[in-house]
Amino acid sequence: MRIFDPHIHMTSRTTDDYRRMSAAGVQAVVEPAFWLGQPRTNVGSFTDYFDALLGWEPYRASLYGIRHHCTLALNPKEANDPRCRGVLDILPRYLEKDGVVAVGEIGYDSMTREEDEAFAAQLALAMAHGLPALVHTPHRDKAGGTRRTLAVVAESGIDPGRVLVDHLNEVTVELVVDAGCWVGFSVYPDTKMTPERTVALLRRYGTERMLVNSAADWGHSDPLLTLATGQAMLAAGFSEADIDQVLWHNPVAFFAQSGRLALDGIAEPGTDFAGNSVRRGGI
């Protein structure tokens, strides 16, 4: 089973995790920029973090044979802090960098006016830079938050096929499927989704445009729950091809829309998963 984890915060994980992931079949990851627990107080904290996601973390991943790309953004939580708003001004420079395969995580945390502004501004940046967008949905009032998220996406004019809406569950999946966006399930040990619940939704809605991630961070989470979901799919009667679609081809197809996915030596040579070219070349 080959695995592409499309949402994992490796900054908060150890080399033991990289070793276990590599042994489990994880060959590629996307690390979205997010908040770090401790609030940041200035824009410089973000540039150092972005530089780490573009330099140090891909290097660390490469030691374990894992391709690392990132998505960059001002996250919804810190969009509320006026000290961090200047991130929106330095983002255009960062969105031009090779390792960046989407704008994200953007979206809502508490659904404030400040979050509205940062979300809309960053969807516009995604369009201006030819990048897809990775959208986080709030953990409170999930259905209301997802509806409002999809309204902002529609209003922005971005192609829904270039938007991945993440952290979905039984209550929100249908809204996102109907909107034509890509669907992300974050599989967690005891909150968000379990492998079994994810498999039930894949049965109901099919494997098209469906992505599974561990969203592992410094909270209670497990980078191998992508593998566990693949195994649960197999046990539920899905074919190896179905599993390969969800755990590999779908994330490749989504992020290949950036034109910057570098998977040489991993993806089949010449394969064009989504009608978009997969850029060849080193990390």
Ligand SMILES: [Zn+2]
């Ligand atoms: Zn995240």
